[in-house]
Amino acid sequence: MNQQNFHKFFTLYFIVFGIIISCFSVIVAYTFEIKDIEIDLNRKAKEIFQIKNETILKPTFENIDNIAKSLAYDNLTKKFLIERNSLNKENLNNIFLAVANSNSIIMQARLIDKSGQELVRVDRNKENQQAFIVGEKDLQNKYHRDYFQSISKLNEKEIWHSKLDLNIEHGKIEIPYRPTIRVGIALFENNQFSAMVVINLLTNNLFKSLASSSIFDCYIIDENKNYILHPNQEFAFNKYKNIARDISIDFPDGLNNGIFTFSLKDSLKNEDNAILILKTKKDYKKELLKERTNVAVIVFLLTVALSFIMAIFVSKTPRILQEKLLKANKKLNEFTLIIDKYVITVTTKIDSTIVEASKAFEQISGYSKEELIGKKISIISNPKQDKMIIKELWKTILDKKIWEGEIQNKSKDGKDYWLNQYIIPKKNAKNDSIEQFISVGVDITAKKELEKFASIDKLTGIYNRRMLDTFLQKEIEVAKRHKDNLSLIIIDIDFFKLVNDTYGHLVGDNVLKQLSKIISENIRISDIFGRYGGEEFLIICTKTSEDSAFILAEKLRKEIENFRFEKVGYKTISLGISSLKKDDNIELLFKKADEALYGAKKSGRNKSIIYR
CATH class of the missing domain: 3.30.70.270 (Reverse transcriptase/Diguanylate cyclase domain)
Structure with missing residues (x-):
């Protein structure tokens, strides 16, 4: 083989070899990219569920449960049930009204006696509108309603959540539809059921928050696979609207392949046994595939071009036979959801020096991260805080136990705010010593203001x-x-x-x-x-x-x-x-x-x- 033929052969050999290697590299890289898409979607689905569950559902129902308890165990409620005079009735109406106006998702707040007759009722027509007291002549008897029968059989201090359904007035579903859930608690006198407090929640905005996602279509189904939430509003609450909708229409391949399910029983403690379904939006997945394909094509073309250059170079320099192959596998890692935007967290050393703080903590405290890092946690201490609670807090966490309780803090601009906090000791895996403390908090300032208003x-x-x-x-x-x-x-x-x-x-x-x-x-x-x-x-x-x-x-x-x-x-x-x-x-x-x-x-x- 003469030099010219050798040069052509060698050039062609390296071009073909380069193309083969390029194809193989791109195929492998593309396969990993597709796998990464599934892993990334699974991670994002879990993050979205965590955010919706921990920052929307749980705080909402914990807050309403606390409001129901406050109304049920208020001394004025007990006094009214015993005396039933007009002054007590007026005062109780005002308390129910104040509570409803403090929380815009409360549609109704009612006190119902053991015969089923409404004694006090506060209504709201739409979220963000003012609540109003329902007049005596419009109060109804609810003895034959399912929720009355369920609540009347509760044990003392037990909280009841209804199924998610559409609001019913005078025996008919209200139109326009008003999705609602009821929270109830029974009152007892001499160990005998005497009355109940029932709170109806307006859930339109709650469902909008749950359904909001740029990545997934969100569904909620009950244990019988009836839709509670559906991207098409026509099929939401289809059981109550008498609209048949088989789940296989929306999920012909079953609940897999880009579809993620999460139980909501921990937050919606009712008989629905609801499941949140996150279905990857076609446009989003298509865009991801297009993006990965474009990257693969670019890598392939770059690799082929490099192969041509290398082939020409090697053909001119036959002694140099070992060349490095272009590595064309570039993983794209996207981080689109930042949890610390929604959860109030702060991490400290064992001496209480702050080492990390979330965006939510910055927002509620008024301090920037730069102002917090390296400072003692006492920077947010409130002189009004009970010193015995702080003493008990430190004793608990230094014993390597989790502490939970309410803490009153002071923001940078001097405003008081309250957190329900969990403080968790982080231990060294080798010697079990405490390395850090992680605090996770929920803002309960509004609840404390309501308690203050009532006193x-x-x-x-x-x-x-x-x-x-x-x-x-x-x-x-x-x-x-x-x-x-x-x-x-x-x-x-x-x-x-x-x-x-x-x-x-x-x-x-x-x-x-x-x-x-x-x-x-x-x-x-x-x-x-x-x-x-x-x-x-x-x-x-x-x-x-x-x-x-x-x-x-x-x-x-x-x-x-x-x-x-x-x-x-x-x-x-x-x-x-x-x-x-x-x-x-x-x-x-x-x-x-x-x-x-x-x-x-x-x-x-x-x-x-x-x-x-």
């Missing part, structure tokens, strides 16, 4: 009667258990009616506010102060004898006596004092203080008198 007197900003009764009962139990002193001071403004009659209620309200401020500034941190009603105020003096309480009462009386109120001038107060005895209960302790107050007023007012 504060709107006019004066101090505790209301409901909270005073709760505190007094608790402090009596504590004082008896530890054999501590406990005293009660009842305060009444002398001739307050004359203020309202002479100057009007706005001036009277201003007097109540100013008096509340004076007393708040002159009592101890341990004293519990609130408005008991009208012009009557109450101070619970913990670990205080009647003589010490008298000294405090006189101090307050003189402060008020020497204060000049706007427009009204000088006013005085009368005070009645009682102290807890061995056999006293809340009613007797209050009665004694009230009698002492009556004595102070009868003997000329502007006096402090101890019950003897």
Whole structure:
């Protein structure tokens, strides 16, 4: 073979060899790319399910469960069920209304007695609209409804979730359709079922959030393979609309090959036994395949071009027979969903130095990651936080156990916020020592604001009667258990009616506010102060004898006596004092203080008198 033929042969040999190697490399790379697509889709499906389950479904139903419990166990609810008077009814209506307006997905909140009759009902027509109280004449009897029968058979403190269905009014499905789920809790008196609280949720926006995905078509089916959620709204809740839709129409090859299923029983604790199905969108998968094909073609063409160059080079230099093959396998790793955008997490060293923080943590704390990394977790500490809770927290996590509880923090701009936190010790696999602490939190600030709203007197900003009764009962139990002193001071403004009659209620309200401020500034941190009603105020003096309480009462009386109120001038107060005895209960302790107050007023007012 002459040199020219050798050159042609060698050139052709390397060109053909290069093309074969190129084809083989591209085929292998393309095969791995296709496999990576399936792995990537599986990962993304799990991430999407995790986000929808942990940040949408679970928090929604945990929040509604807590609201249902709060309404059911509220003292005013119990009191209304016993007394059934119009004042209690009005107050209870207002509480139900406030709760509904605090959460825009609540469609109905109802109190139903054991006969099935609605006693209190608050409705909302659409999400983000204001809720309203349903009038007495429009209240219905729900005895024969399935959910009434189910809830009436619950055990005490047991929560019931209905199936996801369409709302029914007067025996017919509402049109336009209103997807809903009911949360119910039974109330008991003397171990006998007496009433129930039922909350209906508007789930349109909830379903929109669940269905939202640029990658997957989202379906939810029940255990009988009826659709609850379907990309085509016509087939959503097909069982209730009497529309037949066999699942094989949407999934002719079964639930595999780019289709991912996840159980929702952990979040939707009802009889649906619902399953979330994520079906890869055709356009998305087609785009991925097109992208991978384009990459493979480019790699192939580059490899062939390189083979030509190498063949020409080798044909000119026969001694150089070993050439490196072009590696044409480039994996494309996409990270499109960032979990830390939605979950409030922070990681610290064992000495509480922050080493990592999520975007959600940055957002709620107001600090940037640069401001957080390297700082102690105390940067968000709130001076109002109970120190005993923090002490118990550290004891638990240093014992290598998970701590769960509510923590009050302070953001960079000084605002208070609350988290329900799980703090998890991360241990060294070799020696079992603690390396880091990982904190995962859920924002419960709105829930805490609602609790505060229910316990504060709107006019004066101090505790209301409901909270005073709760505190007094608790402090009596504590004082008896530890054999501590406990005293009660009842305060009444002398001739307050004359203020309202002479100057009007706005001036009277201003007097109540100013008096509340004076007393708040002159009592101890341990004293519990609130408005008991009208012009009557109450101070619970913990670990205080009647003589010490008298000294405090006189101090307050003189402060008020020497204060000049706007427009009204000088006013005085009368005070009645009682102290807890061995056999006293809340009613007797209050009665004694009230009698002492009556004595102070009868003997000329502007006096402090101890019950003897």
